Amino acid sequence: MSTTQGARARARIEVTAAIKDEARRQLAAEGASKLSLRAVARELGMVSSALYRYFPSRDDLLTALIIDAYDSLGEAAEAAHSGVVDAGPLRRWVAVCEAVRGWALGHPHEYALIYGSPVPGYVAPETTVESAARVALLLIGTARDAYRDGSLTEPPLAAGLRVEGERMVADFADDLPPAVAVALVSAWAELYGLVSFELFGQFRRVVEERDVFFREAVRRLALGVGLADV
Secondary structure (H helix, E strand, C coil): CCHHHHHHHHHHHHHHHHHHHHHHHHHHHHCHHHCCHHHHHHHHCCCHHHHCCCCCCHHHHHHHHHHHHHHHHHHHHHHHHHHCCCCCHHHHHHHHHHHHHHHHHHCHHHHHHHHCCCCCCCCCCHHHHHHHCHHHHHHHHHHHHHHHCCCCCCCCCCHHHHHHHHHHHHHHCCCCCHHHHHHHHHHHHHHHHHHHHHHCCCCCCCCCCHHHHHHHHHHHHHHHHCCCCC
16 A cells, blocks of 8 residues: 555544544434434535545444444453453353443443434444344353353243244354243343433432342343353
């Protein structure tokens, strides 16, 4: 790469970052549904046509922000998991869940973008899936480790969910029993329900000791998946 090409590449990275930063400020102030490329361009002193060279549409910019948010959340969860990688499955599970909560409380507007109300007219493309799966893969991996070392107790499974559980195993939870796959999906949804209730105010005047409450709640989720209480 020539010096000129290198400078252009750096400039593009810097402008892209500035566009995203301004878009995040708009998200915080107005919400995702009101995100406007023209408004972003205006705040940055750019003409709209120049911004379209970076993000051809509002949906392209939203997708970039969503992927960034999922990756930031995933990195936080992975870092927490790495810090307790030699601990037992239950401790690793709780560490990942607490990292999710900590990230959400520190990045409320980005959390709302990925787990809040859907943006009218926007459909997330397949390119978001890999980043979105990072936390779930950590939880699945923790259950898989426990299953392989014999410390996981298979939870009960309703007869009507047998086929669904087998499909889940084939799709994303290979080597695990269908009952564990179903329990994992339930726990994954409940984890974000806990975080969302706290972040969006539903726990106000209901739960005061929120750190302890959350830790116990996610421990119970782990037990429901079949992890040993050790």
